[in-house]
Amino acid sequence: MSEETTVLSQSAPLDLRLSDEELERTRDHILQFIRDVVDDAGAEGAVLGLSGGIDSTATAYLAAEALGEENLHGVVMPSEVNAEENMSDAERVAQALGIEYDVVEIQPIAEQFFEAFPEAADDKRAAGNVYVRTRGILGYFVANYENNIVLGTGNRSEALLGYFTKFGDQAVDCNPIGNLYKQQVRQLSASMGVPDDLVAKTPSAEMWAGQTDEQEMGMDYDTLDAVLALHVDGPLSKAATVRNLDVSESQVERVVELYKRSEHKRRMPPAPESLRP
């Protein structure tokens, strides 16, 4: 185990780290996955939003390796609620990888939506989702024009909790890191040479100023990942999960509730069954 990966998540309630050999196989598997999706689509490459967060950074590192830096296009899309530091980190990632990137200010676009429904604009979740969905539209604008696919950056932890915006950051063609818990995304990132400050950064959807994932979800990612791995994905009962982790029954119940409540986000929009005999 390399020094970097040993340091990561040492104090996690459940150590979900992959071995060096598993890490290498996982990376190769994801690289092949990205190439296959691009090839199957008959696309020339891929476009993705760069936020300066670890999920888009990890996805960009993987895609640049899979497709070559000349076939990856990054779009940095600041709004007034984004921290400047995150936007400059996003540019730093694009520059480190040597990929083409654009910076598109989305505040004026979002303002058009806010003017249409001023009261809704005061609702931080509704307004925050406008920023997220606007980025989705721009991603597909570029993809249509350049014959690219849109790369998603969702991980398994977010997918299971429905911690994403329907038809926003979920509106993508594939999620290369979609099978990795957040803890594993950090580990894979560190192993690919992503700078430590980006690996350790506090995750944020940045839908409003000061938002953090862990505050909104009421649990840190390491604990959340442990509950997901043992109970939601795994075979342990609620009682056994509580016995094995430093979590309360109500915390486990909250995770299960978020999982169940977000089922609609992981499915195609339903329609009534056919009445044809």
Ligand SMILES: Nc1ncnc2c1ncn2[C@@H]1O[C@H](COP(=O)(O)OP(=O)(O)OC[C@H]2O[C@@H]([n+]3cccc(C(=O)O)c3)[C@H](O)[C@@H]2O)[C@@H](O)[C@H]1O
């Ligand atoms: N049972 C059901 N069956 C079918 N549709 C259902 C439904 N329940 C709600 N809906 C629909 O879903 C809508 C709510 O879903 P949605 O619009 O997505 O909005 P919602 O889930 O309320 O908000 C998005 C959540 O994801 C988080 N997020 C978003 C984006 C990025 C990140 C990040 O980590 O970077 C995190 C964000 O912080 C927030 O907690 C409802 O307004 C309704 O239209």
Ligand SMILES: Nc1ncnc2c1ncn2[C@@H]1O[C@H](COP(=O)(O)OP(=O)(O)OP(=O)(O)O)[C@@H](O)[C@H]1O
């Ligand atoms: N300001 C932004 N500019 C461009 N893309 C963005 C921006 N904000 C969010 N995105 C896109 O939406 C995705 C979802 O955001 P999310 O916060 O879940 O991931 P992240 O920022 O990469 O990592 P973290 O969850 O650790 O903050 C990002 O990975 C990125 O592709």
Ligand SMILES: [Mg+2]
């Ligand atoms: Mg983020």
